[in-house]
Amino acid sequence: MIEVYDYFDRPLLFSIRNATGSLFVISFATARGxxxxxxxxxxxxxxxxxxxxxxxxxxxxxxxxxxxxILLLRVPKSDGDMIVESMSSDNETIREFLAHPEVYINLDSETIEEANERVRSSLGSSARPFANLRLERQGGGRSTIDSRIMGSILIHWQDTVSNIGMNIAGMDNEKGRIPFEIHEATTFDYAAGWNGSVGVTLVTPERNRRIINPLLEQSLEVLRQLLESQSVLNYYQIGANDQVVSLSKRTLLKFKALLGSLRASESSFTMSYETQPGHTVITGLNLGQVYAKIEQIEGYADSDERLYATRGIIKVLNTTTGRMEIVENETDSRYIAYLDDREFFKTHSLSVPGEYVVFINESTSVNRNTGEEVKNYRVLDIQPIVKATE
Structure with missing residues (x-):
């Protein structure tokens, strides 16, 4: 499980478990140059x-x-290799970024936003509205619309953006961690229904906007169709902050490889939204879905084979002999035999002992002599896993 929370207007990712069972806390530090x-x-x-x-x-x-x-990951915004460095616990980056020692986060008693408020005066805030959604009932009259219908529409829209929740129908869910505000809320009665108009403004730190905003933009046409099909709403608008940048394909690839071939069924972002006290929604955002969705948005859905590759983990035990041990695999014994081949080791120059994620493309061909199907494997990429050297 990967959990994403705001902390001092920066994303804090924690409870990240790689394929070997290790847990990591990952926190954004800076984005310079x-x-x-x-x-x-x-x-x-x-x-x-x-x-x-x-x-x-x-x-x-x-x-x-x-x-x-402590490891410092230097991830290039464009082409280039990610650099992993060791850093001291008294490093200036830690002192500048992290909270004062007396500041704690209690996820059971307060939201991250509430924790931020306690120190906002000294650190300032980069949290600004990044998307505005305004809905009006068809005809603009005063008759009410059942909140369940409104919720149903937004739940369908939620599905189109990989389950990022925007349900304002008052569902009974967990406490929100990334709040958004409802404007003109006096026209919306959670118990009786909805009439007039309601505006929704999402407010969240800039780093989270990088993940959320591309998915919202991609879903606008779907939302419009849903609204029209229900004959309930005929007007909407959504605006995005100009500074929003999508989480790049390259960064996602690096993180998937770095954390040890996380399987889609095991890895998910947990994001929550709070509409009003007592009316929140918490949803799971599957890492694989985000990965695929942003690939599609950026036009790379079919061009990067790693998106669909089989992933296994190899452990290089000795760089002299090239001896390898299979830690995890997702196919059959032929796959294991392939990875254990000395030619594989020589071809891909695994010169440092440790664990690596291997992206394998599988294809099937037919033996012309026997008519039997033959599995073919091709290595697409190899990435080291954090704390690889034993």
Missing amino acids: DEEKWMVVEISPSRLVSFHAGQLNVRGVFEFPENGQ
């Missing part, structure tokens, strides 16, 4: 529980890493 910097630290399950409960603050996670190691 042509690269982004992310901080990574391994965390034990017991420490993660303390972190969730507010007994351990974010700064403590990074300043006192359990294994003594």
Whole structure:
């Protein structure tokens, strides 16, 4: 499970489990020049529980890493390789970015937004409205519309954006973590229904907009069709902040590889929205869905084979002999035999012992002599896993 929360107007990703079972906390640090910097630290399950409960603050996670190691990921915004560096717990990046030691997050008693408010005066805020949605009932009269119909429409729209929730029908869900505000809410009665008009403004830090906004834009036509098909609404508009940039295909590829071939069924962003107190929605955003969706938006849906590749993990034990051990595979024994081939090792120059994610393209051909189907494998990419060297 991957959880994404706002912390000091920056995204904080935690409870990330790679294929070997390790848990990581990942936090955005800076985006200067042509690269982004992310901080990574391994965390034990017991420490993660303390972190969730507010007994351990974010700064403590990074300043006192359990294994003594903090990694700094330098991710290029365009072409180029991601660089993984070690960093000291007293590094200036940590001191500038993380909270003061006395600031804690208690996810059971307050939202991240509430935690932000406690320190906003000293750190400032980059949170600004990035999307505005205005809905008006057809004809503009005062008759009411059942809130369940309104909710149904928005739930369908929610599905088109990989389950990013925008349900304002008062569903009974978990506490919101990334709030959005309802304007002209006096015209909307959660119990009796909806009449007149309602405006929805999403307010969230800039880094989260990079993930959410492309999906919203992609869904506008679907939303329009849903509204017209219900003969309920005939007007909408949505505007996006000009500074919004989609999460790049390259960054997603690197993160998938870095975290150890996360399977789509296991990896999901948890994002929540709060409309009004007591009326919230929490939804799961599957990493694979976002991955595929943004590929489609950027026009790469069919061009990058890694999107559909089989992924396995190999462990290079000895760079002299090229001996390898299969840690995980998703196909049959022929796949294992292929990865254990010395030619594979020589061809792809795995010179550093450790674990790697391998992206494999599988195809089927027919033996002309026997008529039997033959599996063919081709390596598309190899990426190291964090903390690969033993």
